[in-house]
Amino acid sequence: xxxxxxxxxxxxxxxxxxxxxxxxxxxxxxxxxxxxxxxxxxxxxxxxxxxxxxxxxxxxxxxxxxxxxxxxxxxxxxxxxxxxxxxxxxxxxxxxxxxxxxxxxxxxxxxxxxxxxxxxxxxxxxxxxxxxxxxxxxxxxxxxxxxxxxxxxxxxxxxxxxxxxxxxxxxxxxxxxxxxxxxxxxxxxxxxxxxxxxxxxxxxxxxxxxxxxxxxxxxxxxxxxxxxxxxxxxxxxxxxxxxxxxxxxxxxxxxxxxxxxxxxxxxxxxxxxxxxxxxx
Amino acid sequence: xxxxxxxxxxxxxxxxxxxxxxxxxxxxxxxxxxxxxxxxxxxxxxxxxxxxxxxxxxxxxxxxxxxxxxxxxxxxxxxxxxxxxxxxxxxxxxxxxxxxxxxxxxxxxxxxxxxxxxxxxxxxxxxxxxxxxxxxxxxxxxxxxxxxxxxxxxxxxxxxxxxxxxxxxxxxxxxxxxxxxxxxxxxxxxxxxxxxxxxxxxxxxxxxxxxxxxxxxxxxxxxxxxxxxxxxxxxxxxxxxxxxxxxxxxxxxxxxxxxxxxxxxxxxxxxxxxxxxxxxxxxxxxxxxxxxxxxxxxx
Numbered sequence: 001x002x003x004x005x006x007x008x009x010x011x012x013x014x015x016x017x018x019x020x021x022x023x024x025x026x027x028x029x030x031x032x033x034x035x036x037x038x039x040x041x042x043x044x045x046x047x048x049x050x051x052x053x054x055x056x057x058x059x060x061x062x063x064x065x066x067x068x069x070x071x072x073x074x075x076x077x078x079x080x081x082x083x084x085x086x087x088x089x090x091x092x093x094x095x096x097x098x099x100x101x102x103x104x105x106x107x108x109x110x111x112x113x114x115x116x117x118x119x120x121x122x123x124x125x126x127x128x129x130x131x132x133x134x135x136x137x138x139x140x141x142x143x144x145x146x147x148x149x150x151x152x153x154x155x156x157x158x159x160x161x162x163x164x165x166x167x168x169x170x171x172x173x174x175x176x177x178x179x180x181x182x183x184x185x186x187x188x189x190x191x192x193x194x195x196x197x198x199x200x201x202x203x204x205x206x207x208x209x210x211x212x213x214x215x216x217x218x219x220x221x222x223x224x225x226x227x228x229x230x231x232x233x234x235x236x237x238x239x240x241x242x243x244x245x246x247x248x249x250x251x252x253x254x255x256x257x258x259x260x261x262x263x264x265x266x267x268x269x270x271x272x273x274x275x276x277x278x279x280x
Numbered sequence: 281x282x283x284x285x286x287x288x289x290x291x292x293x294x295x296x297x298x299x300x301x302x303x304x305x306x307x308x309x310x311x312x313x314x315x316x317x318x319x320x321x322x323x324x325x326x327x328x329x330x331x332x333x334x335x336x337x338x339x340x341x342x343x344x345x346x347x348x349x350x351x352x353x354x355x356x357x358x359x360x361x362x363x364x365x366x367x368x369x370x371x372x373x374x375x376x377x378x379x380x381x382x383x384x385x386x387x388x389x390x391x392x393x394x395x396x397x398x399x400x401x402x403x404x405x406x407x408x409x410x411x412x413x414x415x416x417x418x419x420x421x422x423x424x425x426x427x428x429x430x431x432x433x434x435x436x437x438x439x440x441x442x443x444x445x446x447x448x449x450x451x452x453x454x455x456x457x458x459x460x461x462x463x464x465x466x467x468x469x470x471x472x473x474x475x476x477x478x479x480x481x482x483x484x485x486x487x488x489x490x491x492x493x494x495x496x497x498x499x500x501x502x503x504x505x506x507x508x509x510x511x512x513x514x515x516x517x518x519x520x521x522x523x524x525x526x527x528x529x530x531x532x533x534x535x536x537x538x539x540x541x542x543x544x545x546x547x548x549x550x551x552x553x554x555x556x557x558x559x560x561x562x563x564x565x566x567x568x569x570x571x572x573x574x575x576x577x578x579x
Contacts, residue, residue, distance in 0.1 A: 005577065007514075019350055023364055093394060100401035106326070109361070189390045189398075191362055195341075198483060199348040199364075199389070202341025203576040205512035207489040 005204070012209040020200050027196035028217050034185065034192065035178035038117025042178075043171060045118060046125020049076050051155055053126065054133045076126070083123035089184035092116050096188040109189045117182060121174050128170040132163035165236050172229035176222045193217060321544030328405045329547050334383045336374045337395045338366065338409040342484055343508050344571045345410040346370040348389075354574040360388050369504070369571040370408040373427050377539075380555045392483070393461065396421060399540050405548060407540040410502075412463045413533045422543055424552035426536035428564050430502035431522050432468055435491060435509055438517040442497055445519055447526020448472055454497040459487050463535075464500040468528040472498070488513065500528070502535075504568055511577045 006012050017024070053076060057069045083091065096112040099105040107115070136159050144154040183194035191199070197214035201207045323329040338346040340359060346368035349356055356365035357375070366387045378385040388404050395407040399421060412430065413423045434451070436442040445451050452473035458465035460480035469477055478496055481487040484505050491499045492513050501509070506518045521527040541548050572578075 023348070023350060026363055093397065097394070097397045097401045097403070100403055101397075104324075106403070187391045187394045189361075189388060189394070189403075191359075191364075191389055195389075195391075198485070199339070199341035201485040202339065202483060203343050203347035203349070205343070205485050205488050205509060205577070207485045 009209060012204075012206050013213060016200055016204075016206065016209060016213060020196070023196050023200070024193065024213060024217060027191060027193035028221065030190065031179060031182050031192040031194075031218075032221060034113050034117055034182040034190070035175060037114050038121055038178050038182075039171065039175045041114065041118035042121020042174065043125050045122030046129050047160075049080070049122065049126035050129025050133060051160075052076065053130050055151065079119075080123045080126050083120055084127070087184075088116060088120050088181055089187055091120070092185055092188050112188055113182075113185050113190050116185070117178055121178060124174060125167075125171070128167050128174075129163065132167040132170075133159055135166055136162050165233070168229060168233045168236070172226055175225050175229070179221050179225065180218065321542065321546070323545065323547070324402050326402065327545075328383060329545075332383050333386050334374065334378050334381075334406070335360075335386045335388055335404040336370075337388045337390045337398050337404040337407045338370050339392050339395075339483075340364075340366045340387070340389045342368075342392075342410060342505075343575045343577060344368055344504050344568065346408075347576060349576060357385055357387050360386050362389065367571075367574070369428065369568050370410065372567055372571060373539075374408050377552055377555045381551050392459075396540065399542055402542065405541070405545075406552070409540075410537055411540050413536045413538040414463060415531070415533065417540065418533075420543065422541045422545060422549050423538035424541065424549055425556045426538050427552075427556055427559075428537040428568065429561055430504065430535050430537050431520070432464060432500065432528055432530060432535060433503050433506045434519040434521070435488070435499040435501060435506050435516050436497065436519060437491065437494075438515050440497060442519075443517055447521050447524055448528060449526055451475075451498055455495075456498040456500065457481055457487055457490050457496045458500045459484050462501075463530060464502070467530055467534060468500045469498075471528055488516075491516065504572065507572060508575060508577055 006015050053073060055069065057066055092112070095116060096107070096109070099107060133155075140158050140162070141154055144158045149158070182190075182192050185192060186195035186198070193214055197210040201210040204210075325331075326335070328334045340346050340348040346366055348359065348364045349367055350364060352358070352365050354367055355372070355375070356367035357371055358364075359366050366389070371385075371387065374385050374387070377383075388398070390398055390404070392409065395404075395409055395411075396417070398404045399407050406424075408427070410428075410430070411417065411423075413426065417423070434445070434448075436445065442451055442454055448471060453476070454472060455476040455478060456469045456472060457478040458469060458480060460482050462480075465480045469475060478490070481490060484501065487499050487501070488509050490496050492515075503518075503520070510516050510518055539552050541552070
């Protein structure tokens, strides 16, 4: 057998890119699609579970409400512990093939992939959201209650927007984890980026070269996503210098308050630098 | 008092939940065997026996049995749900089975480990992926007659200390590995005296890389894989102890490669066997030669 294939590292990488570049791109697309859809749905599940888990229950509440809340929390705790505590690859095998073999449910590979990544992310996000909500000062809730807001209103208009800002880094973490961990879905027949690399390695037995390409693409995806999320975070923070319009002229007779009061004072509470020093 | 009521209520609920859980599992468990016992295997709506579309599972990452290519050259078949094409010995064999029965071939790409699960659950009709017919696999799946006889060989570094081994006794004390869930790893390698057995690798590519990188001294695999390997890594050497008394002792079934089919699906087994019974070992060798000559490695 006389082979005309390249024998050096860069030659082989060039050959793979020329012949399978498109496959790698399609694989990357599938990886990103699974990661993004999974993270978005997962966040929604997480928000829901996290909010329900923080509904206050006091001993004065009627017992049906307390019993219901106890049951709902029990189910949610089981959900979080089971999906956070078992590997996604095992869940994929169990859910996809198990449902088919014993329940005769044929979900498509894509439905299964989105489902598995979503409920996994949801389990992690539930804890993150719970932590995010608990991290908001109790004074915010008390203030909202004082002006007559219901629990739902307090959550939606006061606590949640502040909690969201605090948990964005964790959403970014989850997205990056999902980009990488979607590679385990090859066990149910999703040919994402890692499996594309594996199949090329299997056709040529060029393991190192194929994995090098996959690594660069993964790094490109995760780095882009982390930068985009950082940008969104900055945007939510708003400008460091802003005008607070005070329409309530009884409280603010000046009518307009400007922050920061002294632009050179880096240690006042509204200064960006003050916050970034982490010593607030 | 209130607390006691609460605890009692909670217990009631737990018991109710448990009861629900156990009753449903019991009903499904009892339903499954009775259906199997009365009518044997019943093909579902997606089965090839109803749709005339044969869904075949393979890795598409295991030259020369099956590999992925970006075009349809040399009679490659589109991979289901992908823009790539599959080709190789397994694909050619699947084509022969489909042509003889008037079926359409649909290649499903799956990880090696999940192919048996996919066959059992009815996700695909059969696995044509270089699986040897072992007694353990026969417990959970049916197999066609052999569609290839894969003699077992040994791969070593051409300049390594085992390069001139004449039998498995010369490999004593070697550090070895092979692919997971294969007869090579489970049956052959443990026969080497005082072997240092590393964990099994999940693909054939990984096991070759392990040898190439020096992580192990000896890899046990079948002849077609080894022939592809020595092309990819010219510094590897294939040792074939076949015919000597100092060879791996394996059952005949262990070197017979078959089509794996869901337990009881005799319709599909018969359809495969009607094609295979018309072929000889020489036909298999000739077809494998063709596959090796068109594999991507020969670019």
